Each structure stands twice: as structure tokens, then as C-alpha cells.
Amino acid sequence: MSKNIAIIGSGISGLSTAFFLKKFGNDKITVIESNKISGGVIETKLSSKYKFETGPNTLSVSDSRVMDMFNELNLKIKYPNPLAKNRFVLKNKTIIRVPDSFLSFLKTKLFSFKTKIKILFEFFNKSKPVKKVESVYDFFNRRFNKEFVEYAINPFIAGTYSGNPKNLSIKHVFPLLFNLEEKYGSIFKGFFKKNKNKYKIKRTILSFDNGLYDLISSLSIELKENIILNSRVIKIGFEKNKFNIEYLSDQKITNMQFDKVVLTVPFHKIKDIQFDMELTNKIKGLSEVYYxxxxxxxxxxxxxxxxxxxxxxxxxxxxxxxxxxxxxxxxxxxxxxxxxxxxxxxxxxxxxxxxxxxxxxxxxxxxxxxxxxxxxxxxxxxxxxxxxxxxxPHSIPQYDLDYSKKIDLMRSIETDCPGLLFNGNFINGISLENNILNSLEIAKNI
Ligand SMILES: Cc1cc2nc3c(=O)[nH]c(=O)nc-3n(C[C@H](O)[C@H](O)[C@H](O)COP(=O)(O)OP(=O)(O)OC[C@H]3O[C@@H](n4cnc5c(N)ncnc54)[C@H](O)[C@@H]3O)c2cc1C
The missing domain is CATH 3.90.660.20 (Protoporphyrinogen oxidase, mitochondrial; domain 2)
Structure with a gap:
């Protein structure tokens, strides 16, 4: 029998969880959203002259299950012009094209000869982390060198995480590379030896006909019976294996009971929700994540x-x-x-x-x-x-050097309240693709 499930938040994490749950035959789903519209940080602006995004700009997809979802939603995918494969980095105030082939790597002025040798010989680099928790900066500095960090990793992290490699954890930001080094002793060796993920497809950048919000519109149509908008969850209680959710809409408080709750509220907003007393300290710990x-x-x-x-x-x-x-x-x-x-x-x-x-x-x-x-x-x-x-004001969660503790806190709250699950860009990656794949896993295992 399908469980009565509440999903709090209708950004991409909440909507795609609901989409997959419905696909797997669960029809007792309620998505509760505080805003007047769904989408969370996904915002497309359309005017007679311009079409642009004021939140995420593009989707980078390398998993066939994500493409399958777009096809099931009948989305009209829009691919960027071929020129968009050209990416640039500024070096000494000169615009340099990022190499995208072995030949262009050999020729690039982005890295010195010494750095190129370091990269090519990473295979033989036997170094091990010095600290128990290693930063993104220290990892790449150790495996490659400082110039590689300064001209490749530092700008990449600023462009994706709005972050600083010195403050972020390699284990959480680049789990694949972290694991490859741990298992095979080298990133490149690992890439050659690791088993191929059967869902892996060639990475491609995309949007939709009228921008990323098309994805939200299609999901909203698919889930129109399940979404309650303009309703801010203010309290989550847990008693006798049931969740009691209190939400506020138009100054009116409503209570609903559920068997399971998927919480996709970003951590900078989580402290606005009242939880049972015993959870207050743990929730406070999560709300310290920096955005x-x-x-x-x-x-x-x-x-x-x-x-x-x-x-x-x-x-x-x-x-x-x-x-x-x-x-x-x-x-x-x-x-x-x-x-x-x-x-x-x-x-x-x-x-x-x-x-x-x-x-x-x-x-x-x-x-x-x-x-x-x-x-x-x-x-x-x-x-x-x-x-x-x-x-x-709060862009992207920083998976900082203490992030394992934050993951432990989430898991411990989930153990305290069986049936409560965290899902959002604060776990397993910040990209839209990560969010969709996380949601698929949650929907499969709920
Ligand atoms: C500026 C910016 C640019 C980005 N660029 C890219 C990009 O180009 N490509 C990419 O892949 N990723 C990008 N990202 C990351 C990606 O957009 C996010 O990780 C993803 O959209 C987060 O989705 P989410 O559903 O987890 O959270 P959110 O989108 O934050 O959704 C959470 C939802 O919960 C609701 N909510 C909050 N509190 C309550 C409450 N008490 N009760 C009910 N509802 C509540 C909110 O209103 C919101 O709708 C970007 C992010 C930002 C901020």
C-alpha cells in the first residue's frame, strides 16, 4: 500500500522526488511550498527582446536516467551552439582558451611546461593526504601543483560553488576523484581501471525551449493535484511513527499527518521550522552551513x-x-x-x-x-x-572541511525520526543533475 508522503519544498529536488514517486506508483504525495510558484532557485526571465536565467543557467547532463526523465516530460531540449564548447580563463589579464584535447593541452599557455609534466605524470604520484580532512586546494596542489590549482581549480570552484578551494572538502566536492585516489593511488589510473557506470552518457550542456523553467512547468503540470503553494511549513512533529506537519497559508494554520517526510528546505531556512525539542540542537548544527x-x-x-x-x-x-x-x-x-x-x-x-x-x-x-x-x-x-x-543572499551550500559532521547530523536526525529524509543540494552534489539523481534514489528507496 502506498505511504502518505509529504515533500517540503518544490524546487527541483522536491518536484523530481514527487515525479519519481508518482512514476513508481505512489499517488499519496503532497508537495508543500512556501512560495506562490514552484521552482526554488530556478527562474527564467522572458521579455520581447531577451531570454535569460537569473538562477541556474544550464544543465550539464551525463546520465541517461536524467535524459529519460526529460523525454517522459516531453520537454523540448535546446542545445547550445557548438561554439559553447569554448571556455576561457583569464591569465595575466589575457583571455586563454581552456584546452579540450590532448593537442590543445600541449599547446596551451594556461599552464607552464612544468605543470603540464606534473599533470601527465600524475599516474606516478604516490603522495598521500597529510591531513585527515583534506581541502580541494591541498588535494590538487599535492596531485598536480600550485599553478594548476590557481588557474584551473580556483576559477572552477568559484564558477560552480561560488566557493574557495581552501575551505571546501575534496571528499564531498569531488567524491569520485577522492575515491579514485583512495582505491587506485592515482586519479588517472583510477579512470582507466574503474568500472563504467551503465547510465553514463557523453556529458552535454542543455536548456529547454523557453529556458530552464520549462522543466518546472512540465513537472508542475504532471503534479498539479499534488502541490500546495503559498504554504510555509512552520512545524514538524513526530509521534507514534507519524509526522504532524503544520503549515501557514494566508495567515491560516493547517495540520496534516504523514507517514514519511522528504525535507528539501535549504539549510539557511531550516531554522524557521520548529522541530521536536530533542532535535533542536542538531537542526541548529545544519543551519550553520554557509551559503x-x-x-x-x-x-x-x-x-x-x-x-x-x-x-x-x-x-x-x-x-x-x-x-x-x-x-x-x-x-x-x-x-x-x-x-x-x-x-x-x-x-x-x-x-x-x-x-x-x-x-x-x-x-x-x-x-x-x-x-x-x-x-x-x-x-x-x-x-x-x-x-x-x-x-x-544565500547562493550555494559550501561543503566545507567539517561537512562529514553535517552529513552525520542529517543521518542521526533520520535515525531519530524514521521516515524523515533529507534531499537537496546540501547532499551528494549541488548541480541540477545531482539533485535529480538524488531524488530518483530517494523515491526508489522510500
Ligand atoms: C545563483 C545560482 C546559480 C546556479 N547555477 C547552476 C547551474 O548553472 N547549473 C546547475 O546544475 N546548478 C546550478 N545551481 C545549483 C542548483 O540550481 C541548485 O542546487 C538547485 O536548483 C537546488 O534545488 P533544491 O530543490 O534543492 O533547492 P531550492 O531550489 O532552494 O528549493 C527549495 C524550495 O523549498 C521552499 N521552502 C523553503 N522553506 C520552506 C518552508 N518552510 N515550507 C515550504 N517550502 C519551503 C523554497 O521556497 C524553495 O522553493 C545554481 C544555484 C544558484 C543559487
Whole structure:
């Protein structure tokens, strides 16, 4: 008999959990969402001229089960232009293309000859972690070298986690690489020897016809009977193997009982929910996870002969370059329909754990900093036709050096309240693909 299941939060984690549960035959699902619309941090902006995202921009997919889900939802997948395979990093204020083949690796100016040798000979590197908990920085510094960390890992972590490799745990941020080293003594050796995941497909970047929100719209239609919007969960009680959930909508409190609860509320909001007394300290521990602030500035400008400078996916700026911006996404180069033909549309990222205070500056100050940096990088004055900002006070959970303790806390709460399960970007990876795969596992095992 199917269980009565509550899913709290209707971001991608909540909706995809509900989708898979329904697919596996469970129809007693209630998704409770505090906002007026579903989607969590997924937000697509559509106007007569521009199409862009103010949250996640693209999905990177390498698992056939995720593609199957999109096909089941009849989503119209949109692939970026082939040029989007070009990614760039700034080095000594020069734009350098990230190598994507062995030949381009040998030729690249991104790394010195010494670093290239270090990378090629990683196979023979017998070093072992010195500390019990190793940071992303220390891991790559040990297996490769400082230049590799500074010009590859540091910008990559800023662009994905809004984070700093010195503060993040290799075990939680790159579990595959951590395990390969542990098992085979080398990352490259591990890649050659490990068993192939049967769901693995060639990694591809994608969005949907009208942006990422299409995914949310399709899931919402599929689950229209199951979602309660505008209802903030304020209390979760656990008694006699049943969960009592209290939520507030339009100043009215409602109580519902469930057999199981899947909690997808981000940890920076979890302390707003009242739990049984015994759990209060553990929940407090989870609420300490750091989500750095970030500001995304989307702007468009007339090409004036500069179009080719923005051909690709985007550029990342290493910390050592001492700029204000973390990176730039080349939206109109990725997707032709995102801006008029004679304009270039880009999104610039500022802040993160590298410079959290910058993200909090007012829009006018940020705009000035950005335009100054763009001038240094691209060599001309960008004159925006259109500009808009989106501030995320709490962007992405940082899997810090203490993260194993946070995982232990989650597991211990799940043991205290059998039937309560955590699911969200605070566990097993932050990407949308990770979130969908986590949800699939939860739905299978619930
Ligand atoms: C700015 C930004 C850019 C990103 N870029 C990318 C990218 O390009 N590619 C990629 O793969 N990933 C990206 N990510 C990561 C990815 O978007 C997230 O990991 C993912 O969307 C998180 O989904 P979620 O459902 O776990 O959480 P959320 O989207 O945060 O959803 C949680 C939901 O819970 C609801 N909620 C909270 N409290 C309550 C309550 N008390 N009661 C009821 N409901 C509640 C919220 O309203 C929300 O709808 C980005 C993230 C951010 C913030």
C-alpha cells in the first residue's frame, strides 16, 4: 500500500522526488511550498527582446536516467551552439582558451611546461593526504601543483560553488576523484581501471525551449493535484511513527499527518521550522552551513565589432588575477534566441565566498565595478542597452572541511525520526543533475 508522503519544498529536488514517486506508483504525495510558484532557485526571465536565467543557467547532463526523465516530460531540449564548447580563463589579464584535447593541452599557455609534466605524470604520484580532512586546494596542489590549482581549480570552484578551494572538502566536492585516489593511488589510473557506470552518457550542456523553467512547468503540470503553494511549513512533529506537519497559508494554520517526510528546505531556512525539542540542537548544527551571497548582473550591448570576443560558454577569473568579477557567461553566443542579433547578452557574477562583501554593494556601485573589469578583460567600453541584477543572499551550500559532521547530523536526525529524509543540494552534489539523481534514489528507496 502506498505511504502518505509529504515533500517540503518544490524546487527541483522536491518536484523530481514527487515525479519519481508518482512514476513508481505512489499517488499519496503532497508537495508543500512556501512560495506562490514552484521552482526554488530556478527562474527564467522572458521579455520581447531577451531570454535569460537569473538562477541556474544550464544543465550539464551525463546520465541517461536524467535524459529519460526529460523525454517522459516531453520537454523540448535546446542545445547550445557548438561554439559553447569554448571556455576561457583569464591569465595575466589575457583571455586563454581552456584546452579540450590532448593537442590543445600541449599547446596551451594556461599552464607552464612544468605543470603540464606534473599533470601527465600524475599516474606516478604516490603522495598521500597529510591531513585527515583534506581541502580541494591541498588535494590538487599535492596531485598536480600550485599553478594548476590557481588557474584551473580556483576559477572552477568559484564558477560552480561560488566557493574557495581552501575551505571546501575534496571528499564531498569531488567524491569520485577522492575515491579514485583512495582505491587506485592515482586519479588517472583510477579512470582507466574503474568500472563504467551503465547510465553514463557523453556529458552535454542543455536548456529547454523557453529556458530552464520549462522543466518546472512540465513537472508542475504532471503534479498539479499534488502541490500546495503559498504554504510555509512552520512545524514538524513526530509521534507514534507519524509526522504532524503544520503549515501557514494566508495567515491560516493547517495540520496534516504523514507517514514519511522528504525535507528539501535549504539549510539557511531550516531554522524557521520548529522541530521536536530533542532535535533542536542538531537542526541548529545544519543551519550553520554557509551559503555565500552572490550577485548576477545580466547586461546586453551593441556588438560594434566585438562579437567574436564573446564566442563561447564564458570566462572564469582566477582569484590571483585580483579582479572584482568571478566570471562571465556568454548567453547570446550559447543560445541565438536569447537576444536580438546585433546585441551581445552576458551574465556577470560577483561575490561568492571569495568576496562576499562585493555581492552586497548596491547595484550602481556593482555596475561600475563590472564595467571597469570588462574594459580590462575585453579592451573596450561596454555600454549597456539593458542591465538587470539578481541578488542571492544565500547562493550555494559550501561543503566545507567539517561537512562529514553535517552529513552525520542529517543521518542521526533520520535515525531519530524514521521516515524523515533529507534531499537537496546540501547532499551528494549541488548541480541540477545531482539533485535529480538524488531524488530518483530517494523515491526508489522510500
Ligand atoms: C545563483 C545560482 C546559480 C546556479 N547555477 C547552476 C547551474 O548553472 N547549473 C546547475 O546544475 N546548478 C546550478 N545551481 C545549483 C542548483 O540550481 C541548485 O542546487 C538547485 O536548483 C537546488 O534545488 P533544491 O530543490 O534543492 O533547492 P531550492 O531550489 O532552494 O528549493 C527549495 C524550495 O523549498 C521552499 N521552502 C523553503 N522553506 C520552506 C518552508 N518552510 N515550507 C515550504 N517550502 C519551503 C523554497 O521556497 C524553495 O522553493 C545554481 C544555484 C544558484 C543559487
Amino acid at each position: 555565500p551571497p552572490i550577485k548576477m548582473v545580466t547586461l546586453s550591448f551593441k556588438d560594434n565589432g566585438n562579437k567574436e570576443k564573446f564566442n563561447g560558454y564564458g570566462i572564469l577569473i582566477p582569484e590571483i588575477e585580483k579582479m572584482n568579477i568571478l566570471g562571465v557567461l556568454y548567453l547570446s553566443s550559447m543560445f541565438n534566441d536569447s537576444a536580438p542579433k546585433d546585441e551581445t547578452l552576458i551574465t556577470v557574477f560577483v561575490g561568492g565566498s571569495r568576496q562576499p562583501s562585493l555581492a552586497k554593494l548596491d547595484d550602481k556601485k556593482i555596475e561600475k565595478l563590472i564595467l571597469d573589469d570588462l574594459k580590462v578583460i575585453y579592451g573596450f567600453n561596454v555600454e549597456p542597452e539593458f542591465i538587470t541584477t539578481r541578488f542571492w
